[in-house]
Amino acid sequence: MTLHTVSELLSNNNILPEVEIKGWVRTFRANRFIALNDGSTINNIQCVVDFEKTDETILKRITTGAAIHIKGELVESQGKGQKVEIIVKSLVILGDSDPETYPIQPKKHSFEFLRENAHLRTRTNTFSAVMRLRSALSFAVHKYFNDHGFFYMHAPIITGSDAEGAGEMFRVSNLDAKNPPLTEQGAVDYSKDFFGKETNLTVSGQLEAETYAMSLGKVYTFGPTFRAENSNTSRHLAEFWMIEPEVAFMDLAGNMDLAEDFLKYVLKYVLTHNREDLDFLESRLLDEEKTKPQAERSEMSLIEKLDFVIDNNFKRVSYTEAIDILRNSTPNKKKKFKYIINEWGTDLQSEHERFLVEKHFKCPVILFDYPANIKAFYMRLNEDGKTVRAMDILFPGIGEMVGGSQREERLEVLKEKMAALDIDENELWWYLDLRKYGTAVHSGFGLGFERLVMFATGMTNIRDVIPFPRTPQNAEF
């Protein structure tokens, strides 16, 4: 007899005379009803023990968290709340769980407490649902790109180039940490380091992905990226996963279409494949909302939010239009914004983005054609000479979900921009080669995967959507 999973048995419509299952006890009540979970689904299967025929020492060991092995018969359930249940014929304790010390009690734990027990938190309904959704979203990402003719490329994690300037980087080294070798000039002599030069953890695989787009056509990366920024907020991680598609011959409009289609696809995917986990998270959120004052509760439930994104066109607004809207907005006039919008050219703060998305348009917004001087060097300069073909996609409650651009494909323009920013051409000789040999319009975007998981699960702290979060002062596990 092969082992069944809870998920299989619960979706089974027939009774089965012989079933075998292994899992962990969630609860045991009335010395009779075991709620058993094996991680395959948010739902438990009820296993009914005949306590009169079961050794009392065994009954005492059926505690929350214990691993057990059950053989029995799958029957229609007499009780409420489940269609089927198992009548236990044989029960073996595989691994005990001392109810006095087991950290995951059958009660509500704070997310802070569970973060400190991140190795056990997927034994709770909330975190098992979140991580199953994270897995399903990952698969949806790969499936979308694969079905659309993209090739997955693994961008390097350790990089010798620090040209992108997307943020502070972590140094990777195996020089003696206390007494590094020094050059004659007294600087650390990285020529003696493992790679013969100074190396860091990547902040983005985009530049490398461009080399693949300019040969394979449509590519994407999906891998870890890093920021050594001392941001102790609910939206920042030092280590996070990023998705970066890059497409040859695609312009900024095509880039917007791709990002919108992609986001709708992956959200639709989990609505179809992970409905039970979403239902659970939706009701969790509703419970949480009840503790808030009416005015702070959200207008839509979790699933309504996902449906709303899938069913509606994202609003496309140029930076210039957005500045006009903001300048004339009530919070700007009444000086309710921390940063008052006076003139064209200022960078938007999160308060402005939230106003546009949550108050003004009330839907996902794609802002495009930003001022050149607030965006990265590789973005395509528009004919106006002052804006670049950049886009940011802003989501309600999340802020920036996607940042992308059409890339500067003209060698001379790119060189000028690099020179203006003091970026060494010798550092990026290979990137310039793409503009020397067979250059063409191309575009791409980056999407922080954890932001997507937050949106899809309704979790509000980014540390709760990645298995083992890395943040300032914390690299536990």
Place this chain on the structure above:
Amino acid sequence: MTLHTVSELLSNNNILPEVEIKGWVRTFRANRFIALNDGSTINNIQCVVDFEKTDETILKRITTGAAIHIKGELVESQGKGQKVEIIVKSLVILGDSDPETYPIQPKKHSFEFLRENAHLRTRTNTFSAVMRLRSALSFAVHKYFNDHGFFYMHAPIITGSDAEGAGEMFRVSNLDAKNPPLTEQGAVDYSKDFFGKETNLTVSGQLEAETYAMSLGKVYTFGPTFRAENSNTSRHLAEFWMIEPEVAFMDLAGNMDLAEDFLKYVLKYVLTHNREDLDFLESRLLDEEKTKPQAERSEMSLIEKLDFVIDNNFKRVSYTEAIDILRNSTPNKKKKFKYIINEWGTDLQSEHERFLVEKHFKCPVILFDYPANIKAFYMRLNEDGKTVRAMDILFPGIGEMVGGSQREERLEVLKEKMAALDIDENELWWYLDLRKYGTAVHSGFGLGFERLVMFATGMTNIRDVIPFPRTPQNAEF
């Protein structure tokens, strides 16, 4: 009119009056026939230019590597070698490619040269085929696990634990590299570092994956791992991608079944979905073999090798049996091995593994039940007290493809082994928790993804199967 891809047009059976395509010139001959490639397939589409009606300055710019935009009519081809071709009606040069300086000439380049031009090497047939296969294998990995009820988990890359001891690690830090803060005792004061402790790049996600297996049941990781080993060989990378499934309630036999089924599935996947790339790589290998003496040529072609693995059971042999075979083997008796096998307990060298796989069994081999003292601390001790439930899968031409084990699930046994190896319990408190609360038999394995890509593509240098290889003295791009 939307842009077509070469792949779409070549698989089209109808003529089409209007097609539009963008790509890069591979060759241009007789002022008439452009072989155009856009990365979507190994094959080029022939575009026929009417040179009498085309401006001569344009004709001169149709050079290898140039990006061009073509509109025309898809017709049945008059020539040999292709079913369809495009009669060009309009041709625009998007990006020139100076034939005097373009590194990728229409001729054979050495792999060494192409490694130095890794940003352009996917513009060759060989590397585009290899990287499309790498992408397809990645997708097959995700699809296999997804279809079999596994959840993908992202193990952390930056780790504060150095307990696994799988190899030398890279330090991750943003302390001042030249003058790090020191403790009163004069050691580097990592409490002042970003994470408040010494951190490194992970060598394996296994221990973290175990925490997820013991809650979600079946999980896998697929992410980058690192070794700071100064191995300048064709089989070692400092940064490589690893696949690590981990399954609760699965023993070593189940682990072997899983690994064998998985390997067969992913190889079958590319045989079905990437036949043209494999055909190309097979003929490339055959050409290469012709330059070798008869005795060194392989008995099977690339595709025959893949079929062989798919069609045959892997041979399962205990370490003890393997030692007997090796001890009595001709190379051992004639002292042809560099390391002569005398007694039970010695670790096998690559020469021994190759003998077993390539000479003795002539098929993939699963060796299991190794001596405890040559294997990692977390492997399940057998009842004999001297062997552990470890397995290695050995492939012809590759050596170790998979290394796995059933994990030690007994708290006291695990603690004893850790104590014997001086592994601090406080470092792995969370790993021990898995044995304290609801422990159960569980198993998993690790597969170096690049080894798999090497086997599937017939490439013999691991630097040629990852986009931008990281090796000692090299972190270019």
